[in-house]
Amino acid sequence: MQWSSVVLGRNGTHIAFVDVEQANALSFLMARGLWAEMPIFSYAEFMIRGAEALYDDGDLLLAAALSERANARLREYCRYCESGSIILRPKAVDPVLLELMEANVLLSFIIGHELGHLLQQVGNAGVVALFDWVVARYDESHLDKSGQIARERFLGPEIVQKFDSDGTAAGYAVQGTKLARLMPGMRGQQIKEVQSDALGVIMSSAASIAAGIRVEILFGIFLAVLENTEMLMVLRRLLPRLPRGEKRAAIPLENTSLIARQFLFLRLVRGLKDGSVPVPVNILHYWSTLPEETLKHFETLIDDGRLEQIGLRSGIMVRGSIELALQGSLGKAPVTADLVEKLGMVAGNLIVASAHLGYPEATYMVERSFGWTPSDDNDGVLYGFASAVRDICDLAASEKRPRQSLRRADILRNGEDARFVEFLRSVRTQVSLNRLNPEWASRFEHLLREPIAAS
Known part of the structure; x- marks a missing residue:
């Protein structure tokens, strides 16, 4: 249940493991976004993914706590709606989603991405021209030369968020020296990611052509798919930290690769549309039909800096969620002009580190979003992600029982492993049926409660 795919190698042999559950995770989140669903339903998905990851890591108590909290939030939502046990799901159903799922577009992207990593390992003449094209675009794009001094656009320092024993925010450590030391390796890894993304786009294009999916539909989902991929990756990395x-904590968060991935995706699409990418003719013809005004609209995100803001926002949400969970409130946002006056060029990293303070606390609180309505300025999936991180951090910090209080062996001994996994996913089951089930955890009461007395 790691919902991630990987390439492993040993003694010159390499193999790609593709996790279909990763495609399922992205499909669920894509549905929430395309159908403009309430943040509570994206929140539920991220809580389930967190519980699954903790279960795999052997932390069954915390995994169960996540499921309990998610169920509690779902009941709160129903009370707010005054709908009894009926789960109201207002949504703008888009048939495009079914087309994409039936064509296995996301699975094709994931397979292509992992195949890209595999071919990087073993070397393959068939993709050299494509990969070289991507490197050239990366080299052209990674520096922002619009100002007086060129600025690195794709790589940024790790930011460590610090808290005292009472949860009071104790500042940030911006790992600039570490970035300088690791930058060559980070750049190489980032290039591998965008190369693999390119092959993923080509394979998903082939799947879309075979299924008769219009190019503007495929294009329209990719920026969100890349961001959803990044949010799942951030969540997985964050849990053990x-x-x-x-x-008391010092929680590191790496700079995202999302800016590079989204930036290079738009560069790739421009090359495909113009016919300059070395790929099969049918792929070039497919992308040549993308309306010019559609692509230009998204290219303006590069020109006005909004694409970088989109690339940073999942990390910003994480820091806000953690601070609200541990401190109980958000601190006062610093005045940007004051930071620039005091710190000059290096102020940028601290502006990013404290950017979460510029959002209202309700942004990180799913229980304050039950009256949410969709607009261009609010993203239900992103708000659901932020709220899930806040609740997960709150539960982790307050869980006093040791991990070994409830072991996987205890579940297996009672023949309850499959049912326990079903329990962890119970929120999704109830949402899909549009009805609460008060019996969801009854068979696990003895397992979940007895460790409290024993610890």
Whole structure:
């Protein structure tokens, strides 16, 4: 249940493992976004993914706590709606989603991406021209030369968020020296990611052609798919870094690769549309039909800096969620002009580190979003992600029972492993049926409660 794919190698042999559950995770989130669903339903998906990851890591108590909290939030939502046990799901159903799922477009992207990593490992003449084209576009794009001094656009320092024993925010550590030391390796890894993305786009294009899916539909989902991929990756990395049973913490968060991935995706599409990418003719013809005004609209995101803001926002949401969970409130946002005056060029990293303070606390609180309505300025999937991170961090910091209080062996001994996994996913089951089920955890009460007395 890792919902991630990987390439492994040993003694010169390499193999790509593709996790179909990763495609399922992206499909669920894509549905929430395309159908403009309430943040509570994206929140539920991220809570389930967090519970699954903790279960795989052997932390069954915390996994169960996530499921309990998600169920509690779902009941809160129904009380707000005054709908009894009926789960109201207002949504703008788009048949495009079914077309994409039936064509396995997301699975094709994931397979292509992992195949790209595999071919990087073993070397393959068939993709050299494509990969070289991507490197050339990366080299052209990674520096922003619009100002007086060229600025690195794709790579940024790790930011460590610090908290005292009572949860009070204790500042940030911006790992600039570490970035300088690791930059060559980070750049190489980032290039591998965007090369693999390119092959993923080509394979998903082939699947779309075979299924008769219009190019503007495929184009329209990719920026969101890349961001959803990044949010799942951030969540997976974050879980073992959260404080367990205490609030004192120093939580590192790497700079995202999303800016590079989204930026190079738009560059790739421009090349495909113009016919300059070395790929099969049918792929070039497919992308040549993308309306020019559609692509230009998204290219303006590059020109006005909004694409970089989109690339940073998942990390910003994580820091806000953590601070609200541990401190109980958000601190006061610093004045940007004051930071620039005091710190000059290096102020940019601290502006990013504290950007979460510029959002209202309700942004990180799913229980405050039950009256949410979709617009261009609010993203239900992103808000659901932020709220899930806040609740996960809160539960981790307050969980005093040791991990071994409930072991997987205890579940297996009672023959309850499959049912326990079903319990972790119970919110999704109820949402899909549009009805609460008060019996969801009854068979696990003894397993979940007895460890409290024993610890």
